[in-house]
Amino acid sequence: MGPVLSSPINIYLIWYGKWPQSHKLIINDFLLSLSTTTSNDHPSVAEWWRTVSLYTDQTGANVSRSVVIAGEYSDQRYSHGTQLSRLSIQQVIATAVRSAPFQIDHKNGIYLILTSLDVTVEDFCRAVCGFHYFTFPSMVGYTLPYAWVGNSGKQCPEVCAYPFAIPGYMAGSGAGALLPPNSDVGVDGMISVIGHELAELASNPLVNAWYAGEDPTAPVEIGDLCEGLYGTGGGGGYIGQVMKDNQGRTFNLNGTKGRKFLVQWIWSPVFKACAGPNALD
Template sequence: MGPVLSSTPIKIYLVWYGHWSPSQKLLIKDFILSISTPPPKHKPNSKPVSTVSDWWRTVSLYTDQTGANVSRTLLVAGEYADTAYSHGKQLTRLSIQQVISNAVKSAPLPVDHKNGIYLVLTADDVAVQDFCRAVCGFHYFTFPSMVGYTLPYAWIGNSAKQCPEVCSYPFAVPGYMGGGGPGALKSPNGDVGVDGMISVIAHELAELSTNPLVNAWYAGEDPTAPTEIGDLCEGLYGTGGGGGYIGQVMRDRQGRTFNMLGRRGRRFLVQWVWSPVLKACAGPNSLD
């Protein structure tokens, strides 16, 4: 009974908490901007390769009560670098809202009620409440008592130094599966922490867009603990996945794994999401 993010474009405001290299920032932004990048023209006699914009097509199938679809256009509308760790290196869910408050009240980022979402991305030396133990990322909305406004937001952490086998799977796997050795897949861009983050970012963007105020698209009877369109497809990245098998994915000549292409030739491995049409987990290829 709630809204989806149907206004075009969806404006994403990034809060870089801690220290990030320029290449890490560019990789994450390239993924986000790939959502709105039209698929490249296929060369004659070549096999089409799925793109990030193809994947988002599943998310855009969701509508509100008026029939308006989730927007297919996303842009990075603003960025704020909190390199001073304004709230320390151990954050709670509430202090993440204070990080957003700091970003909007000191005016680096605007307050965007209409179609803005705020992503707090924490560096690999920042511990967050329930990180690794229960979550790799989450989304909610800010409380007026904390921020002054109700704004949809998500947090995603870089797990490279804390729990890559949990939050950057399958680029790192638990010890009983071989640790970081033969059981792990090579990440598409050579950065296990950020490549793992990108799949979680995709997961949270899909759920934020279809359930921004936690009263729209979710399964189950409890909106305070919803099962959403990304949760239903945890661990699935390709056709035939299930039971601990991620599914069929592609490999380049260096053995790096991916399941979709982005802008500037980027490659990404991103989990599937639940399709309201197929009533099943879906990736780009499953829509063809």
């Protein structure tokens, strides 16, 4: 009975730590590819987001297909250190809102915090690669939906950047690491986690809308149901049928400016199954 993000979605990006411009460009191009205002080759990132837009609130309003980057803020001084707790992520948002040129957008805004290679976050690598929640008014002044995703490139690529890095227990199975579409294991691994978290944030922003299970404090959401699936026939450790470019780099979606991405599938409320625009059936 909770809301979904049915109004045009304004993403406020917070780059925490030191981020090379090349990494920012890859992530920005993915985010810009979500909206239907961009035209991409099939299968496209915008088509992938259409599965997310099938989710509605109790009034029948769909998750918005309009997704824009409304503002960016770089916290290069690590204002809250290089070791963050889940709660201190909200302090990072509060600092950014006070410092940044963007206002608190409590109607259409979502806040996406991305931590750099050298930042550790509570439960990162051990239990999560990203998470979403909402801010407490006591911390930020408003209830704002947000998501956090970390760059796992040096800390745990085999956990959070799979299949571009392979866990040790799979080393003898014959399954080798796949080449990332933008030639960066950590950032390309982040892209799928960002897609996962944004899909869940859009369909369950206040943790009282779309989820499976009886416990809203530990929900199974529309990304969780399809984790590890990227193409037709996936399952049991096999990611499914995906594509390769002429350099052997793996992808399943086309984005803006000729970029390609590998993004996990999302649970479709229409098909009652995991779905993506690169499906072969």
